[in-house]
Amino acid sequence: MGKLRVTVWNEFRHEKESETIRSVYPNGIHQAIGEGLGTTDFEISYATLDDPEHGLSEEKLQNTDVLIWWGHKAHGEVQDEIVNRVYDRVLHGMGLVVLHSGHFSKIFKKLMGTSCDLKWREAGEKERLWVVAPGHPIVEGIGEFFELEHEEMYGEHFDIPQPDELVLVSWFEGGNVFRSGCCYSRGQGKIFYFRPGHETHPTYYNENVRTVIRNAAKWAAPTTRDYPKYGKAATPLEPIKGYNG
Amino acid sequence: MGKLRVTVWNEFRHEKESETIRSVYPNGIHQAIGEGLGTTDFEISYATLDDPEHGLSEEKLQNTDVLIWWGHKAHGEVQDEIVNRVYDRVLHGMGLVVLHSGHFSKIFKKLMGTSCDLKWREAGEKERLWVVAPGHPIVEGIGEFFELEHEEMYGEHFDIPQPDELVLVSWFEGGNVFRSGCCYSRGQGKIFYFRPGHETHPTYYNENVRTVIRNAAKWAAPTTRDYPKYGKAATPLEPIKGYNG
């Protein structure tokens, strides 16, 4: 089996506009994420909002096994046509890992069917992520919990469909909890939402965060099978009394 | 507790255009569904595609506890604005029962986040619906299975998210199976998809079908609680070290 082809998509605006954020992620959040994946198991490429077609041409997506998505302040600028293209690829099997503020991206909301709204607070508070599904491959190599000293808070109620599998739950210093690692399938594709990663904190350098993203990319890898045949199935598989269709 | 306010929505085109179908449902599919609900527990009203605002004004929806939806050939004519209005009401708690070809309605696809595609065949074949969740309130009063002598076939793969609860599975004479009774929650709202009901068959006069729809309407009844507060939650519930927000 060859390497998994991962495309890391980043809005890449904060890093250009704010020196503070640039100092945390000098090459952009996407590069920090890609660096964390490493090249042993992955063939990594990047795409950003301001690339032509947001870097997500039909060809690019056809050659992507797993797409990682970070966006925040410019969700509205992502063209519907590209959203629909990504959506179609997910239903056909491409994995999707949605990070942090990507909860409000068009693609995540379209796949979830809910508002994906939540509570939030920027107080640089402590977050402790607890493993609630200890046998799940996404938390392999993670202890019973891990901590992020300073993060933005996301709190319940998080308006998502009940996850197919809930893997992580966050405790926040300020008194909130959050379902932080959520697995879904849509069509032939697998989707993982992972909470951490505010742009002002060095979260994507954290080894536990990197392990989770690496595991999630592997978990979300497509299976190789034909897309189901939908539509008219006139010829029955078994005889039907009185029917000669 | 007063009666549940149920609005039955029907596309209501087949019945006008085809004498054959009109002979099955002379007053429209919606009336047959409403008649099956009965007025003991429900206060029933009707809405159809060709009514102003498709019969689904803001006021009408605010006064609807559970919306039942039957549509087929004119999904594309349902205005996006009305779809968004129904969507918003579901997230705020209104129940939604989607019947048969409503699987391809805009509102169901929007709430599911998938294509909702399936296999189908019009061969008037036998369908046998098996109860796979015998403790579920939606199948109260139903035996181990029930049969419909002649129905359109819907077959797997049915491209829906994994149901929160799977209640019924259909066996078809022609060799197919189908997940025929599927429960979901979205926001504060409950959604039930129920397969049977092709326009050429007298399915909505069937006592078992009526029992399931009646139970589903009760199951999908809204709970009475405030909509969650989303967005900025600047004031923490607990002190955060170094934060005076």
Added chain:
Amino acid sequence: MGKLRVTVWNEFRHEKESETIRSVYPNGIHQAIGEGLGTTDFEISYATLDDPEHGLSEEKLQNTDVLIWWGHKAHGEVQDEIVNRVYDRVLHGMGLVVLHSGHFSKIFKKLMGTSCDLKWREAGEKERLWVVAPGHPIVEGIGEFFELEHEEMYGEHFDIPQPDELVLVSWFEGGNVFRSGCCYSRGQGKIFYFRPGHETHPTYYNENVRTVIRNAAKWAAPTTRDYPKYGKAATPLEPIKGYNG
């Protein structure tokens, strides 16, 4: 519909042995729970460990719609024969609400198929229970969260099967989280696990706790249908080629 017949089962040892605990629950935890249910919708009776057959005769269980279970220090004294009797009734439709340290009862472990182990700490710390399923009938009448000033801590990992529906998640002052409100179905029966209720704290007088237990009892009410027929089904429903069974 008549009143729901609820039996509240309590180990009833702590209250007899400790004056401190007796001062919190002078008539036993069961009485405080029953008082919280009220008699408007429920016909309440009580059963305790030291009653003959632990108060759970075959007849008693046949006349119980929902059983509420509180146990802690004497799980081992509950006879296997009675456990099997309760188990059988749950599979046949009786609802079961398991409270707090009941997580380690024989009946809960038998129904879950896991160790039901967890982390715990008696530090009288603050617990805040967040609603994560805002449309669920079990949290009707509850705000976005509610607090218990002093409770025993139960922390993840909680070794249970993934709940069919997760309704509440607890935040603890000492840094832990817990899945505090978990729905399951087993056979025809519905089971709700609800975390709070350490014997040294007046938790079962708390109005929010009482509301949840009241709602849970209603949610767990049996449906009225025949038990499925299992075993040999020699006569096919459809003809089988070459078979004349």
Added chain:
Amino acid sequence: MGKLRVTVWNEFRHEKESETIRSVYPNGIHQAIGEGLGTTDFEISYATLDDPEHGLSEEKLQNTDVLIWWGHKAHGEVQDEIVNRVYDRVLHGMGLVVLHSGHFSKIFKKLMGTSCDLKWREAGEKERLWVVAPGHPIVEGIGEFFELEHEEMYGEHFDIPQPDELVLVSWFEGGNVFRSGCCYSRGQGKIFYFRPGHETHPTYYNENVRTVIRNAAKWAAPTTRDYPKYGKAATPLEPIKGYNG
């Protein structure tokens, strides 16, 4: 990563007692299953009921990543001590693939928490297994459905907890349906129940059946992480007001 260590457990009584069955599986069902797994990805060993400790010594289980289980007529002869040993290993991460009549094994019932009862009929009828989770790794390499010309029928209601993931649904010639491929997690272990495999039919030579079992073994592979720490956690992770524990 080395090869996955799979132990195939077989009751191995039918094959000894019946010449008909022996003619189908001359070396026992276990050997046919093992042959289907192949040695490319697996290191295979065998264990049977009449071996000392049923072939499942503590050491053997410690060196088993995934256990495959076929049993039928002698479930009662499996010693409780061995059942508990297997159970403990599953909670600690060992995968378990339960085949066909293994639905009534002590170990499966203990892990499910239900009766695991079902309808059955030996009429040698046709079974068609439909994929309902097309992106799931367990059905990689399988078409939209596959057929077994002659099999025992298992029909709903199948008294299992709702699967975490439902992968396959069977259509039977005689008019029944069945949830034929069911995923669960228990503790750190993953469990897959797979329906086909009556002892009188050459089902375990079928290429699709073999593919599913091979995929299931890989899917059920343990993750490598420490078992969670349960029990007293006296020292809080965060300061608790008024507590110096």
